[in-house]
Amino acid sequence: MSRFDSLLKSHKALFWTLQVGGWLAYALSQYLGTLLYDSKYEHMVGYTTVICIATVSGFLLSLELRYIYQRLWTRSPRVIVVMALFSCYLFALVWRVIINSAYLLYTNDSMEWVMKSPLEFFSNAMHSSYLLLCWTGIYFGVKYYESLQQQREATLRAATLAQEAQLKMLRYQLNPHFLFNTLNAISTLILDNENRTANQTVMRLSEFLRYTLDQDPMKKVTLRQEIEAMNLYLTTEKLRFGDRLRLEFAIEERALEALVPSLLLQPLIENAVKYAVSPSEQGGTIRVEGRARGVMLELAVADDGPGLNTGAAPGAGRGVGLRNTRERLAVIYEDRHRFATLDNKPGLRVELGLPLEMAPS
Amino acid sequence: MNTPRKLRTLLVDDEALSRRGLQLRLRLANDVEVIGECSNGREALEAIREHRPDLVFLDIQMPGLSGFDVLAELQPHELPMIVFVTAYDRFAVQAFEARAIDYVLKPVDDARLAATLSHVRELTDQRTAVAERNQLVNLLAELRGSGEIAQAEPPGGTQAPNWLPIRNGRETVRVPVQAIEWVDAAGDYLCIHASGHTHILRATMREMENLLDPRLFQRVHRSTIVNLTRVKSLRAHMNGEYFLRLEGGQELKLSRTYRDKVEYFLKRPRAH
Numbered sequence A: 001m002s003r004f005d006s007l008l009k010s011h012k013a014l015f016w017t018l019q020v021g022g023w024l025a026y027a028l029s030q031y032l033g034t035l036l037y038d039s040k041y042e043h044m045v046g047y048t049t050v051i052c053i054a055t056v057s058g059f060l061l062s063l064e065l066r067y068i069y070q071r072l073w074t075r076s077p078r079v080i081v082v083m084a085l086f087s088c089y090l091f092a093l094v095w096r097v098i099i100n101s102a103y104l105l106y107t108n109d110s111m112e113w114v115m116k117s118p119l120e121f122f123s124n125a126m127h128s129s130y131l132l133l134c135w136t137g138i139y140f141g142v143k144y145y146e147s148l149q150q151q152r153e154a155t156l157r158a159a160t161l162a163q164e165a166q167l168k169m170l171r172y173q174l175n176p177h178f179l180f181n182t183l184n185a186i187s188t189l190i191l192d193n194e195n196r197t198a199n200q201t202v203m204r205l206s207e208f209l210r211y212t213l214d215q216d217p218m219k220k221v222t223l224r225q226e227i228e229a230m231n232l233y234l235t236t237e238k239l240r241f242g243d244r245l246r247l248e249f250a251i252e253e254r255a256l257e258a259l260v261p262s263l264l265l266q267p268l269i270e271n272a273v274k275y276a277v278s279p280s281e282q283g284g285t286i287r288v289e290g291r292a293r294g295v296m297l298e299l300a301v302a303d304d305g306p307g308l309n310t311g312a313a314p315g316a317g318r319g320v321g322l323r324n325t326r327e328r329l330a331v332i333y334e335d336r337h338r339f340a341t342l343d344n345k346p347g348l349r350v351e352l353g354l355p356l357e358m359a360p361s
Numbered sequence B: 001m002n003t004p005r006k007l008r009t010l011l012v013d014d015e016a017l018s019r020r021g022l023q024l025r026l027r028l029a030n031d032v033e034v035i036g037e038c039s040n041g042r043e044a045l046e047a048i049r050e051h052r053p054d055l056v057f058l059d060i061q062m063p064g065l066s067g068f069d070v071l072a073e074l075q076p077h078e079l080p081m082i083v084f085v086t087a088y089d090r091f092a093v094q095a096f097e098a099r100a101i102d103y104v105l106k107p108v109d110d111a112r113l114a115a116t117l118s119h120v121r122e123l124t125d126q127r128t129a130v131a132e133r134n135q136l137v138n139l140l141a142e143l144r145g146s147g148e149i150a151q152a153e154p155p156g157g158t159q160a161p162n163w164l165p166i167r168n169g170r171e172t173v174r175v176p177v178q179a180i181e182w183v184d185a186a187g188d189y190l191c192i193h194a195s196g197h198t199h200i201l202r203a204t205m206r207e208m209e210n211l212l213d214p215r216l217f218q219r220v221h222r223s224t225i226v227n228l229t230r231v232k233s234l235r236a237h238m239n240g241e242y243f244l245r246l247e248g249g250q251e252l253k254l255s256r257t258y259r260d261k262v263e264y265f266l267k268r269p270r271a272h
Helices: A002-009 A011-037 A041-072 A077-106 A118-122 A125-170 A176-191 A195-214 A223-244 A266-277 A317-333 B016-026 B041-051 B067-073 B090-099 B110-126 B129-144 B205-211 B256-266
Strands: A220-222 A245-251 A259-261 A284-293 A296-303 A338-343 A348-355 B007-012 B032-038 B055-059 B081-086 B103-105 B163-168 B171-176 B180-186 B189-194 B197-202 B217-221 B224-227 B231-236 B242-246 B251-254
Touching (some): A077 A125, A176 A195, A176 A223, A223 A245, A223 B016, A266 A284, A266 A317, A317 A348, B007 B041, B007 B110, B055 B067, B067 B081, B067 B129, B129 B197, B217 B251, B217 B256, B224 B251, B251 B256
Parallel strands (some): A245 A284, B007 B055, B055 B081
Antiparallel strands (some): A220 A259, A296 A348, B189 B197, B217 B224, B231 B242
């Protein structure tokens, strides 16, 4: 099976196998045909010689045809058909002259065929051209099949690449605002001689950066890891927002071991900070929930901000994070996921449902 | 030579650490006196009107009123020197650069801050607030887009409309005329102040004057139209100028040219 596969893959090997096998089959069928027709031993020597000459010349002529067809391949189908028919007939004429000459040379008069006119060198040319047309049909058939296979493979590869690229694009990207504001906070802490806090913040920031930079968008992590990374981020933000940022976590122990695409919740958390906490003088509360229900892992990020439609910020700011999350789930889980945004009155609640996959323990 | 007066400075940023950072750095400059700190735009607006600082470090992203909103509310005579502070805002920084408007980036670089302060000191003597405000309003129009009056002619002919439709791109905002507190011109733009929002649009004072009901709106300055019902008090200034104080604490100047308009505020309402 594997040898057959590799044969199909190697263009050259396939051609030569078919070419040699085909012409041997031709020779055998001719021989058997003659045997049925006239099996006298003294005649058979002459016939066999003719068959050998016909086979070898046919073999060589079809190689010529292949040479022509290789050059025709890129032309339009009409040109290919016309030129193939024309070539077959022309080559059949040449081939017939060779075969008929062989008959005259190697078989004797006791057999019924005696040439009466030089034009008879071309007799049976139609019959031979059918044979060459068969060869042509097989040649183009195999070639089309091969190119179709190649195209299919290319399409498949392109689809895989596109999916990967899409996931890369949709994955979380570090928010420059967060980075510069945190650096500013650290700089202030240093100026203020609060070295311990400054150092802790640098450590947290670098751990969070490492987490966001190292993650492969195709990779899944446990919810526990995901929540830990989120905590690094939120603790850093708390340094800036102080009491204005309030957090609530409600995550079941069992759900913590479930697998989720890495940094899945991060854009939702950042949205909540940006639209519910940052724009409000009193700040806001962010609530994260996670639980395993049957075959689904249910996650939710809720805030008590202005909700979806009443956001003062123009444009699709909040929409980008939501859309990317939804598309990412669709690419990874196809229709085996759930995504819903609910008006919490006040605030926005984003609910995600994904197939429950537990990390191997 | 006497020492120059200290720059009375206000710090506006919603993050305490960020204000603290600026304060620590400004300590190094001995001619800067930090007179206050505000953690949102609303407080900033009140503090600017109350304390009249020379210089304000104004964060752009803030809860409630943003730095830009604060700016749009201020009249030329209230306008301190503004230095914008932002952590990361490519578009705003490009716009600042193009208009030579002062800004500093967080974390604030000491050398950059020193350069900004010396620039501010140079400007304190020769600044023209009107030109500065025009420039700032141009900046706002560029960063946030500006609208236009969607329908200049009221459908009923001579009757003044109750709603002012302002078209900005695909969106049209209908501003209730009653809610308009005042309108002021800045360069090529008009700022319509209504219900705590400032709408920037491309129109002339004359167009706006023709559109609004004269019983409700009167021009009090070359670049100001005021809603008469919103004026709370009137204070005589010099040379026949007046200051009108609105409900929100806003002060508008009534110039000598429009001196005869004072009667609108002094007479008792009369049935038409």
